[in-house]
Amino acid sequence: MFKINDNFLALNQNYLFSQVARKINAYMNSNPGVRIIRMGIGDVSRPLAPAVISALHEAVEEQTSCDTFCGYGPEQGHRFLTEAIAAHDYQARGIQISADEIFISDGAKSDTGNIGDILSLTNKVALTNPVYPVYLDTNIMSGRASIDNIELLPCTADNNFVPSLPTGNPDMIYLCYPNNPTGTTLNRDQLKEWVDYAKAHGALILFDSAYEAFITEDDVPHSIYEIEGATEVAIEFRSFSKTAGFTGLRCAYTVVPMALKGENAIGESVSLNALWQRRQSTKFNGASYLSQRAAEAVYSPEGKKQIRSTIDYYLRNATVLREGLKKAGLNVYGGVNAPYIWVKTPDGMDSWSFFDILLEQCNIACTPGVGFGSAGEGYVRLTAFGSYEDCLQAVERLSLLKM
């Protein structure tokens, strides 16, 4: 009989968000009429920018005629988009990244998951703890790592959410800044330490900056390539999901610099850009043309203004929530350069107990921090992606919290 991939059986079978959804549903069933404010899942809620809507209608209209119909595009992405990204997200910030180093995809989740395809299964892995579960689970699935042999780098209030450099000599290091789930960041000097470490130790940094558009402070780098030498050690993942509300449209990109080389089994240097190009050409057929035209519109002058205003809307939510939580006597982190707020549970309570209290006393749904890793125990995550009105309402409810 054919065999399945046994590594899948080592995965945690309780998917965090399903567990959260079950709890909420059970509560709603026993408390009909109650309105839950959902601050658990990190999905956006605001409409798409008008410039994006126009671009979409126009791209749809192109599909009505043979002359403008667009079939297969390049697997790497349409040139109009890779060039816009290179110009606006990199060159305009003084970073030398070219269109050939940019790969368009259907989502950063796909790319952070699939990137392992081009890397050896013998590489050692380091992750922050708590962490976005995809980094961990995809390494378990492929057999590169078991939960026991991954180096976990705790990020808690004790170290101000700044991970210590690894000690186990990992080959692949996943970093996500601004961070999901903690909403915290690394400043330029802190990130430089990681780039220098990677260079000195021959490690690869997998840098997820899906939330860079939410950065408000000057000293926080938007791209790892702002740090000198990073093009030799890092792959960067970006997404239009949170930047421009594309969670339903699906469009993201990954930067694999020409300068980035790994080693083959006999120690020869191999370009990662060429490997990723081959991987994408073989197992992917390009992101939707419509989504790529929509993404292009994000870089138009109106598009830029419109998405900025939506991000400011979410950031105002974050401020309201932060202040409300503080007034309720809680210790809060994040929410300044990120849409996530990371809340310390009161009195050493565990994450799920505080989840229950917020649900029952305030009718607010959050995500238990322990769901993102052991170092998330004693925290919960709230997102600022809802409506302003809901945030005000949530704060009002939080003021009545009895602890």
Add this chain to the structure above:
Amino acid sequence: MFKINDNFLALNQNYLFSQVARKINAYMNSNPGVRIIRMGIGDVSRPLAPAVISALHEAVEEQTSCDTFCGYGPEQGHRFLTEAIAAHDYQARGIQISADEIFISDGAKSDTGNIGDILSLTNKVALTNPVYPVYLDTNIMSGRASIDNIELLPCTADNNFVPSLPTGNPDMIYLCYPNNPTGTTLNRDQLKEWVDYAKAHGALILFDSAYEAFITEDDVPHSIYEIEGATEVAIEFRSFSKTAGFTGLRCAYTVVPMALKGENAIGESVSLNALWQRRQSTKFNGASYLSQRAAEAVYSPEGKKQIRSTIDYYLRNATVLREGLKKAGLNVYGGVNAPYIWVKTPDGMDSWSFFDILLEQCNIACTPGVGFGSAGEGYVRLTAFGSYEDCLQAVERLSLLKM
């Protein structure tokens, strides 16, 4: 230094279609003013169906308001689409496949490539020869197989393009019918032999039926699940790319029946549906909402009529080409239940030489059969996805062919 996945270095570095493009460009540069009729790459050329266009505009309009905005959908696909597929593509044909067994994706290329994730790397693989390169390359990339230990099942005029059953006891068998590249099919009895073989030998059939909409003959199954017992041995891949012209929009689906079980390392039975669900939830975030609404419209009464008329257009092209090629004295296969025509080169000529002759004498671009595998040597592939006018023109040019 971190290591790359060395399996990538075992891949054929000359990507077939790049090589073809280079040859065409070189010819055009030395022969300016010549109009090449491109019958190489299998991309569609007709506009999207009006029903699809309307659905797209409507879905775009939904994104302008908070009340109708759609963010993350289920990773498995929106229920409105999985249910439409189950009803129209399966239940209407008397096949018991339910929405829970259907997984929407961005393309059959992604799915046929990614499906290996859930299967053991120790499984043995069998492929037809010639073959769609993705099946081979993704197995090489993952390290499951090298070109030397994959069982290749030749399909040539000698066996009427019907592969013999394997002799090497493979665990995974890739079948694509109607076939890319040969355009040939298996009839019901012939496919039944494969299902029976898989059942008897504990093998998994990976059945690619991306071209089923082109079937015109009654005895050719549209789905492998028309064969009794197939839900216990087969995964089926389908796509809207060729059925409805979605090569640019990106939408496909994969059927993983509940009845389908593999074995884990200690011989216990494991549901593949659950594994694929876990894989997709972890490494994919759903196909674009717009593409899913567009796909739903394919099943409306108008949508059905409109895509039928486009398929008939391509099939008429295929007939014109077949007849023209025959009149030119060539032996042709396929093109009756598929948009591909497989042409035997004259006088035992090799594929690339005949490619050159068609390019130089007729200004027609085809794909050399040998690019799809060694048993494709001595054949070329023509596609019927161009315009009717070009097909007539191509036939006129073929009538002047000097061999």
